[in-house]
Amino acid sequence: MNNEYSIRRAESPSDGKKLNALFSQVFHPEQVGSLAETMFHYLPGMENNYWFIAEENKTGRIVSAFALIPWTWEMEGISCKVAEMGIVGTLEEHRGRGLMRTLNGEFDQKLEEEGFDLAVIQGIPGFYQQFGYSYAIPLENHINLPLHVIPETKEQDVYMLRLAGEKDIPYLMQEDVRYRASYALSSFRDVAHWKYLLTESLKTEYGSEYWIMEHKEKAEKFYCRIPGEGFGTGLIVSEISEDIIFDALSSLFAFCKQQAGEREKPYIRLNLHNDSLAGRMAVSMGAKQGRPYAWQIKFPDVIRFLRTIAPVLEQRIQASCFKDFSDTFRLDFYKTAVDLIWKDGRLESVRAGEGESQHTFSINADLFPALCLGHRTWQELRYIRPDIFPNSERSALFIETLFPSRTSWIYEQY
Secondary structure (H helix, E strand, O other), X not given: OOOOEEEEEOOOOHHHHHHHHHHHHHOOOXXXXXXXXXXXXXXXXXXXXXXXXXXXOOOOOEEEEEEEEEEEEEEOOEEEEEEEEEEEEEOHHHOOOOXXXXXXXXXXXXXXXXXXXXXXEOOOOOOHHHHOOEEEEEEOOOEEEEHHHOOOOOOOOOEEEEEOOHHHHHHHHHHHHHHHHHOOEEEOOOHHXXXXXXXXXXXXXXXXXXXXXXXXXOOOEEEEEEEOOOOOOOEEEOEEOOOOOHHHHHHHHHHHHHHHHHOOOXXXXXXXXXOOHHHHHHHHOOOOOOOOEEEEEEOOOHHHHHHHOHHHHHHHHHOOOOOOOOOXXXXXXXXXXXXXXXXXXXEEEEEEOOOOOOEEEEOOHHHHHHHHOOOOOHHHHHOOOOOOEEOOHHHHHHHHHHOOOXXXXXXXXX
């Protein structure tokens, strides 16, 4: 980096205001700056050294920056340490000078220092592939439900709705347990995250309302999330109880229709998985199934990630015809290789590939996240890249057992 800029991390509370100024200018008229400052001070797990900054030496102004937003995701009950590259922005007159590439190098170094399992981005198309990211699990669905197909609220509706508060955190955490049990890859939110969502986050343009739905006579209780801002012009509903029953969901849709009318929203957008109950019900009412975008994901260290999820891989193998498998299975990424060493269906070790291997599966490294996280089968990926292949029928069945197609969905934590 030349003498025009200095690369650093956030150092003091005053950097929160400087970051606010940067992102307010970059993303005008959206209020991303206030979101960044709120996250700087209040988001659980955020640290000053998680803000990557390029500062103009002449003016002392921050001209490019982004945050490492720490998450915990779960893969079938196994916790994964996740770093999201979020709130990425560079002033227009300072673009094309390699600032983001330099900051990304610092980010990658941090991923290694702290042992993150996954690095993720909700970024713009076509840019982050150069930094090793590839599309791997669904993000931001659009199941657009027309208002006219939703019946009006019944005069004697048996459900009441109210805004959630901090006293509802234990209930919301129980709902999260049900949510995580429904998806292979999911997000984990602790008490601190729920407190943030119900307090500081609400002070930003991007905060969400959480509505608690209770039966007037029975012990039935459900919830939904309505974000303040997002993509599209519809009223967004981005969370609904996994165990909601049909009558309650019908009543909830009627409530959302009322909210859409009051907020002058022309339709309801369900930002939910297509296979969710609410998504399937909306389609049955006339909505079109959504075509979601996707998270862009990379493994900072693929060996570390495979070791993290070893219990998941073992469980899949032990529930299959390979339960007594004892041998080396190689993942050949062409430039590199990883060996999975099995003994009686147990994954004894994961290490860099050495020598020859009888059982091999070859795949391009950039497509491995989509396979490993269950987003696509190897046969689906092979339509794109015909150089993806197992070296035998046995290897084909083994890789299908090891990395089957799975349903995943990530709830936001901010």
